[in-house]
Amino acid sequence: RLLDAAGPAPADAAPGELVGMRDRALLELLYATGTRISEVLALDVDDLHHGDVLRVRGKGDKERIVPVGSYARAAVDAYLTRARPELSRRGRASAKAFLGARGAPLSRQSAWLIIQQAAERADLTAHVSPHTLRHSFATHLLQGGADVRVVQELLGHASVATTQIYTH
Template sequence: MLQHAIDDFLHYLQVEKGLASNTLSAYELDLRSYCEFIEKERKKSKWIDVSRLDLMQFLNLLKESGKATTTIARNISSLRMFHRFLYQDGIVKIDISEHINIPKKSRKLPNVLSTSEVEKLLSINVKTSLDMRNKAMIELLYATGLRVTELIELKQSDFHRTMGFVRCIGKGSKERIIPVGDIALQAVNDYLDQARPKLIKQNQSENTLFLNHHGRPLTRQGFWKIMKQLAQQVGIKKRISPHMLRHSFATHLLENGADLRAVQEMLGHEDISTTEIYTHVTRTRMKEVYEQYHPRA
């Protein structure tokens, strides 16, 4: 069966490559769609019978159905890795995906919050344990540039109170250490000392740093809902997302003269070209400032 090879490939990505669960889910989605096309449309049940024409027909189908360039590029990347795996594992005699190019993605500039909008978001009126938790999470995100998944998966032992840094496991199971500023450090310490003991409930063995009102780990959806509510409360009109704090962290550091390599390390980017997109944002801002304030602009 075609599916057996896909299961083996996903297991290989998880065990050998150490890919994150979100990345694995994306690969699985792409490959299951491809497998269904090969079985139902091309009437084939063995990978050794699948030809380059079959593969190209599937990619053409994605284009004709109006899929975004980013989606098609991700599919090609998934299929190239999968067919290389089939070839290296001896399941097929040739790699039919060889020399298939990934379309260039247009680089979309990230949406960021201004420093005044960040200040608004951080001016949370702390009245309850949940307020204290929310403030600690937002402060920590903006102070470190963590991804939301990284934030909600933090353990208590990952936050080093005396040394002032946080340890996280990012994409590809890669560890990184990020310094935490004094304000965020104080917010998380307050949460740990005063709020978390009230949220933990009966589940004293739970080691996740940030908890929901049931004393369980937060979900990505739960955090997104919290951030959306906070933005509405403080009067931020623009459409906001949790990832905007990560973008804002990087942009504000670079605007204030931070070294690009240091920002790359803190964000956990493997390729510096990924980090360089934030320099385009700062240049755009520079132009806006010039046009607004220069007498001959």
């Protein structure tokens, strides 16, 4: 429900729905990859042009490769081709992938607000944060039978004990 409330699906977006397309791409990417909000906001446009994988710099400047699902890929591609160029024209040139309505790189506070507003539109009463999407990613993988060590690598955890918190 949260992703549906984020913004239009790429095929349904009207040209004027730039921010909605950005929001959808952001939320789809966070959920599909389990990345931290800081990792997604640090991405440059070039980081998003690697097909079905994403190269992420995590804590301690450790790099990892995570797969990107088809829904997230479609949302990101639509944002990059249809919305981001227009948002970019509104501000100073920035290589950052996610931009605010005025063309500046999207801040953590703005990303948090995007998630909160999507949760409200989806009538979710539980607390929702960027980490909620990361937690959901890990929990759904583990519930689906994924090996905890694979999930550990995808999340960039140094210790499997940290990943096991998600097995509740």
